[in-house]
Amino acid sequence: KQEVTQIPAALSVPEGENLVLNCSFTDSAIYNLQWFRQDPGKGLTSLLLIQSSQREQTSGRLNASLDKSSGRSTLYIAASQPGDSATYLCAVAEGYSTLTFGKGTMLLVSP
Amino acid sequence: GAVVSQHPSRVICKSGTSVKIECRSLDFQATTMFWYRQFPKQSLMLMATSNEGSKATYEQGVEKDKFLINHASLTLSTLTVTSAHPEDSSFYICSALKENYGYTFGSGTRLTVV
Numbered sequence: 136k137q138e139v140t141q142i143p144a145a146l147s148v149p150e151g152e153n154l155v156l157n158c159s160f161t162d163s164a165i166y167n168l169q170w171f172r173q174d175p176g177k178g179l180t181s182l183l184l185i186q187s188s189q190r191e192q193t194s195g196r197l198n199a200s201l202d203k204s205s206g207r208s209t210l211y212i213a214a215s216q217p218g219d220s221a222t223y224l225c226a227v228a229e230g231y232s233t234l235t236f237g238k239g240t241m242l243l244v245s246p
Numbered sequence: 247g248a249v250v251s252q253h254p255s256r257v258i259c260k261s262g263t264s265v266k267i268e269c270r271s272l273d274f275q276a277t278t279m280f281w282y283r284q285f286p287k288q289s290l291m292l293m294a295t296s297n298e299g300s301k302a303t304y305e306q307g308v309e310k311d312k313f314l315i316n317h318a319s320l321t322l323s324t325l326t327v328t329s330a331h332p333e334d335s336s337f338y339i340c341s342a343l344k345e346n347y348g349y350t351f352g353s354g355t356r357l358t359v360v
Binding site for chain 1 (some may be wrong): 252258280289290292337339341343347348349350351352355356
């Protein structure tokens with residue numbers, strides 16, 4: 136059974152810092168990996184989608200990498216801003232319908 | 247893009263009543279939609295997979311008679327929580343998969359059963 140772990144569970148940084156969120160998964164036979172953002176009491180916003188054949192994806196200040204063989208992904212946030220404060224979820228898809236989530240990393244960026 | 251609309255965003259109901267939550271894909275057709283549940287500070291847990299025109303597939307431990315799912319069209323899936331009880335209070339989120347785009351999620355429904 137696929138398990139997804141996110142480290143750290145919570146992270147507090149001052150504005151302007153670059154930071155890395157980590158995601159690991161136990162079964163490397165994945166279809167794709169997706170990073171989401173969730174604001175308190177809100178639904179999920181998709182940030183980046185990495186297909187199993189890709190190594191990284193970039194969007195603005197966000198960069199996500201994928202190393203299938205080691206079962207790891209990282210989400211890099213450059214020049215963090217208070218508006219980046221949210222919970223970041225990593226999810227792996229093992230097929231068309233199965234999506235397994237980590238518990239998330241709660242990020243707080245202070246002004 | 248791929249937009250999923252979920253309604254209502256918040257609902258408070260009395261114990262014993264039923265509540266219907268709608269999930270619509272606005273700009274694409276979704277043959278499959280998914281329903282998740284999230285308890286505070288916990289990860290999302292898949293409840294069921296909703297297939298257009300056929301019965302939903304429920305995850306182990308999810309009562310199909312309590313959580314009724316209907317996917318009558320390619321753009322609409324509904325989740326009905328029947329005979330709701332306080333322990334059903336949770337955050338429910340739907341999602342749909344768009345090919346080459348990934349999963350898109352609705353904004354969620356906060357259900358409070360009093």
